Amino acid sequence: MTKSSPRISVVIPAFNAEEFIVHAIESVVRQSYSNIEIIVVDDGSHDGTRAAVNSLGDPRIRVITQGHHGVVSAANRGFDESRGEYVARVDSDDVMMPGRLAAQLGFLESHRDTAVCGTAYELFGAASGSVRMPLSDRACRQRLLLATCFAQSSVMLRKSVLDKNNLRYRAHTDGFGEDYQLWCEISEHGRMANLPMLGLRYRVHPHQASTIHWNRLVSNYIRISTEHAARAGRRPLSPADLIALTKPMSKTTGDTSATNPSMTGVILAAARAVRRAPGVETTRFTARCAFERFSELRALDE
Template sequence: MSISVIVPVFNGEKTVKETIKSILNQTFTNIEVIIINDGSTDTTLEIIENIPDSRIKIFSYPNAGLSASRNRGIFQAKREYISFIDADDLWTPDKLESQWQALQSNPQAAVAYSWTDYIDESSKFIKSGRRIKVNGDAFDKLLITNFLENGSNPLIRQEALKIGGFDETLFAAEDIDMWLRLAANYDFVCVEKPQILYRISTTSMSTNLKRQEAASLKVIERGFSYPKAEKLQHLKKQSLSHLYQYLTFKAIEAPPQQRQTMTAVYFWWNWIKNNPAIAKNKRVVIIAVLKIIFPQLFERVTQLKVALM
């Protein structure tokens, strides 16, 4: 048994070497590393060409975006299992082996996923991700929230990808769109430990959250149109609430030059509208409003806490 690891990269000179190192250092060694150079204009290609490992295969194409790069990687993949990792994320050394073992122990499942921790631009721990455990039918849980959290997470049986590749028309939410299609047809299995280190950086923050909203709403509508969702329509408001909660905090956490107060208020209002119970939690409401209106105050408080630690 062997695994194809697909690495889409565009101008990733600052992080791609560390990402590839985390792949090559996996305890599961029977892998091919398919690097899709998506029209990089920096030193990315030079960096990856100078990594001496016969398992690496490099393919360069004109720039076409993340979904197209992943699909190009799928086309080139020759192994029984596929995993994706973005060129600024990292894996713990046992990630592939643990997920592969989980699929061996659960032959009815086609997707194994792990938990995520978040790191900064220096690869230092920031915070833990959600610790959501789902084994078996994951479709209803994914309709509500993307508990896989990112595209660098799952290990997938190649045969399951007959459902089709990533939607290249989506500006965002292409990951959850793929996971929903997989969950509509196959079982999932959870590896109960954090194995994906997802990098948060100021440059990776979305500068167009309204476009992200539009893509996410399209994916939600698509998900609830599947035959499997026929009896799950009551979950739609919960799904929308989770989306707008995410977008609210994304807007709040954006760097000052990208922050859009009115957009944050709009997201916050839709969060409340789709989950009126939130409005009863005065502490959550007050904190969210203050963060939107007085972001500098919270930044200074955070900096003070760090200085006192």
């Protein structure tokens, strides 16, 4: 590799990430494909994040420091600074699985009409299990009518598609569902796919923004889903149905006035989603949502 011509840029936004970021970067450094640059955007951290990154001493790592403007700004700064033909994402508390970059590069090289490629992933930390993502472009588009079709930390994107179409994370999301918004926009400019491999270990911990601010995330998901369905020529699913399918049933969701939907409501929401956009992926995803809501409801009753 020459310093001036990395093939892949790996973008890692970081804010007060001292606890986990070395693990994340090491998982990138150990990839079998090595013609890469690793761009860490330090978003105004006031802990030991920068020192932890510098301790690794790998010449492929570039640290960009900015004031604290949030994950959207940090990730976009990483996109703007990237020099690779492809841009891969991983968050500072997640882990890239071996062989991921090589597999995604091979796929995107042989599928030139594909703009973004992700993978399946597994949970670790406060939760465990593996999550399969929709594989084909058709399945990704079915999922996108209801929720994100990618695990953000698993994706590799074609940089030319991002730049040509001015595609970046949008500031109005405030960092809640910014990835879902981007996938909806990028779907208008290229095909999408997920590889049937575990390319990511997704760390679950209580300090995640998606856990603390779940209601803000759901609110953005409803708006993004509704707007995307309209652009795709589909009838939007009602906010109540989207909430029934995607919002975890909990005694403490961050909104004490909210009530959990009934299982009948969840099942009816799933049926309406399938009727609106019939397909294998729609059926699979809504069935999984219904099972998760049922499991959560049982746990609350115990």
